Amino acid sequence: MVILGRLVFLATLAGLAQGEDAESWKSINDDFLARNRELSDVVELPSGLQYKVLGSSPDGGASPTSASAVTLEYTGHAVDGTKVESAHRVGVSLDAVLPGMAEALQLMRQGDKWEVYLPPSLGYGTEGTEEVRGDSALIFQVELVEVSSPSPPEEDQSPPEEDKSIAGLFQRIPRFAKFLLAFVAMVALQGLLGSSGRAANGAKSVPLASVTGKPENPHVFFDILIGSSKEPARIEFELFQSLVPKTCENFRALCTGEKGNALMFKGSIFHRIIPGFMCxxxxxxxxxxxxxxxxxxxxxxxxxxxxxxxxxxxxxxxMANAGPDTNGSQFFITLAPTNWLDGRHVVFGRVVSGMETVKAMEKLGDQRGRVASKVLIADCGELKSKAT
Structure with missing residues (x-):
């Protein structure tokens, strides 16, 4: 019944999409993503990326990194049925695919088959391409066939002629490269127009060491109860006040509850945990x-x-979000480097003690984000007042 309902909904969207104006089209795609996230077999990540596991490698293959080359089989389409792309055993590097696809692939393992749902912000954005309308949610069925590291350059190798290099690239990835160029052009245009685009927000990267250990940085804590345990385990955080004061103040106040019990983390849970990614x-x-x-x-x-x-x-x-400038109270703790989120999610603090508790929490999650036992914030507050 779930599959039938999904097919009926997609068919309805395809009919509604014909001749719709831009505002109605955006509403149709937002509605699809909202309905999709309610399905029990669909996982939504902090970036807005959604996915469903169709099949997993029995031997737990390797996961790619941002520097990996991968071999894929995939098909993709928009919610109205417009074909995006399909390929059989195509080889690509992760910097040559859409941002949402790069994020999903780094969570997959060799041999996995997923259905991936990209919101517009992780696909072709508001501008779209010649084939795909702007504000389109995209649906990909992807199999990660092979993961390999890129070959290191040879010291004495002469660079290929430019036309041959381009031809070779387009022979290997005939339309992904075109889509990448379209995406880069879109981001460049947004930058010229002063847009706060997620992929090019204009913020420069600063060293982690430059924002840690400052006397004005607040220190806050969570007392965590895992499963049936009656003894809480503490996690202490340092907040990067000098870098992102408004974001830090939001988190600090939600820890203390000084704005009222209705605005407080105490009594809430970690609802999604994905090992090797985040809590x-x-x-x-x-x-x-x-x-x-x-x-x-x-x-x-x-x-x-x-x-x-x-x-x-x-x-x-x-900060978890639903797109640019949509921060609320949801947050995540990284369990590994997640560089594909840079410039899309605001980093505002770090764990300074209790990482062993975070690791214990990690063991309760699965690749769909489901949590095997309740992970409760039993208490929270501030340990160190801000400097005056």
């Missing part, structure tokens, strides 16, 4: 990733004015 929490209104609220109202903008810290190590605190 996500902060939805104290719904408890399932669809709710939450900031101390400033429902949402507040991304803070890029002072630069950004990249997702370079485990144990970083970063």
């Amino acid at each position: 996500q929490g902060g939805d104290f209104t719904m408890g399932n990733g669809t709710g939450g609220k900031s101390i400033y109202g429902a949402r507040f903008p991304d803070e890029w004015e002072n630069g950004r810290v990249d997702h370079q190590v485990p144990g970083l605190l970063s």
